[in-house]
Amino acid sequence: MAEDATRIATEARDRVRFEEEALALADQVYRVARHLSNSREDAEELVQETYARAFRSWRSYTPGTNLRAWLLRILTNLNIDRGRRSQRAPQTQALEANDYYLYDKLAADSGGGQPADEERVVERLSQDDIVSALATVPHDFRDVIVLVDIGDFSYQDAAQILDIPIGTVMSRLHRGRRILKRELADSVLEDVT
Amino acid sequence: MTDAAKDPCAHCEEMMQPYLDHILTEAEVVEAEAHLDECDWCRRRYRFEESLRVYVRQVVTEPMPAALKQKLAALRIPLN
Numbered sequence: 001m002a003e004d005a006t007r008i009a010t011e012a013r014d015r016v017r018f019e020e021e022a023l024a025l026a027d028q029v030y031r032v033a034r035h036l037s038n039s040r041e042d043a044e045e046l047v048q049e050t051y052a053r054a055f056r057s058w059r060s061y062t063p064g065t066n067l068r069a070w071l072l073r074i075l076t077n078l079n080i081d082r083g084r085r086s087q088r089a090p091q092t093q094a095l096e097a098n099d100y101y102l103y104d105k106l107a108a109d110s111g112g113g114q115p116a117d118e119e120r121v122v123e124r125l126s127q128d129d130i131v132s133a134l135a136t137v138p139h140d141f142r143d144v145i146v147l148v149d150i151g152d153f154s155y156q157d158a159a160q161i162l163d164i165p166i167g168t169v170m171s172r173l174h175r176g177r178r179i180l181k182r183e184l185a186d187s188v189l190e191d192v193t
Numbered sequence: 194m195t196d197a198a199k200d201p202c203a204h205c206e207e208m209m210q211p212y213l214d215h216i217l218t219e220a221e222v223v224e225a226e227a228h229l230d231e232c233d234w235c236r237r238r239y240r241f242e243e244s245l246r247v248y249v250r251q252v253v254t255e256p257m258p259a260a261l262k263q264k265l266a267a268l269r270i271p272l273n
Contacts, residue, residue, distance in 0.1 A: 012272055019269045026265055030257040044261050051265045099206050103241045118240040127252040134253060150250055174210045181245075 018058045022051065025068050032072060032151040035134060036079055036143060046082075050075040069157040076143065076161055096178035097185065105185040125184055133183035141176030144169055149177075201228050205235045209242055 029050065033043040053074050054061075061070050106121050134142065147158040148169070155173075159166040208225045211217045217225065229236050 015270070016272070023262075023265060023269075026262060027257050030261065031254055034255055035253060040255075044258065047257075047261065048264055048268065052268050055268055055270055099209050099242070100238045102245070103238050118237055119244045121241055122244045122248040125248070130249055130252050134249075149246060150253055170214075170216070173214075177210065180249075 014063075015058055018061065018063075019055060021067055022054055022058075022071060025071060026051070028068060028151065029071050029075065032146055033075055033079075035146045035150060036076065036139075038135075046075060046079055049078050053078070066157060069153065069161055072147070072151070072153070072157075072161045095182050096175055097182040099178060099181070101178075102181035102185045105188060109188060125188065129184060129187045133180055133187055136183050137176055137179050141172050141179055144172040145176045145180065148173055202232065202235055205229070205232065206238070209239055213239070213242060213246070 026047070030043065030047050033047050033050075034040065037043045037046050050071060054071055061067065103118075103121065106124055109124070134145070137145065143162055144158055147153045147161060148155065153161065155166050155169045158169045162169070164172075205225060205228045208217060208221060212222065212225050229239060
């Protein structure tokens with residue numbers, strides 16, 4: 001009997017520790033969820049479903065492994081299951097440009113001269129420009145950008161979360177950034193005209 | 194003639210993302226840096242890319258709504 005009581009107490013302690021560690025990561029999970037889903041409302045719902053599932057299945061988490069990646073794996077699976085991914089911009093129509101394209105457009109926009117300070121050039125892009133450009137990147141590419149460039153996950157983690165090979169993470173990341181820059185360049189040109 | 198010899202700036206552009214991601218080989222890093230040392234045009238574009246990455250990350254980050262934090266805490270399974 002005493003052994004049972006000890007076992008129950010140990011399990012309760014482990015579960016509370018798990019829940020607290022998971023909740024401490026909620027800001028980071030939300031940051032990624034916000035740009036994987038279509039709207040703020042979807043993101044909030046998705047994060048809640050993720051935590052509800054995580055709390056129920058906490059025993060399948062191996063302590064000492066990457067809890068943030070484990071939570072994101074649940075989240076991305078739920079996102080795909082519920083069909084919440086944006087369907088716009090089919091991949092065949094994704095336009096990408098060369099890596100220097102955006103800078104060249106912004107530099108041309110400033111009158112053709114060499115801009116003095118590259119750090120200031122980016123500030124010509126508004127928050128709205130960036131958020132809406134990111135939303136138009138097809139989801140296969142966007143998922144990787146959001147995980148690696150915004151969520152700060154390693155290629156390895158992103159590969160596990162999305163269940164794709166690491167080489168695919170890298171190629172989608174590189175193409176995705178080019179698509180994003182192309183979208184940004186287009187939005188800057190629209191602002192001018 | 195290699196691509197790099199034909200158009201060193203186009204080759205440098207190709208190396209930009211892997212360079213900033215730190216996934217180039219040592220020899221490729223030396224090659225990229227040798228070009229960047231003498232090419233202000235490419236150097237500006239590399240600096241811009243670095244700033245862009247930081248900037249994108251900053252502007253897309255929205256704080257989690259406080260109400261959501263409370264809802265998540267409420268999902269915890271009560272101790273019996």
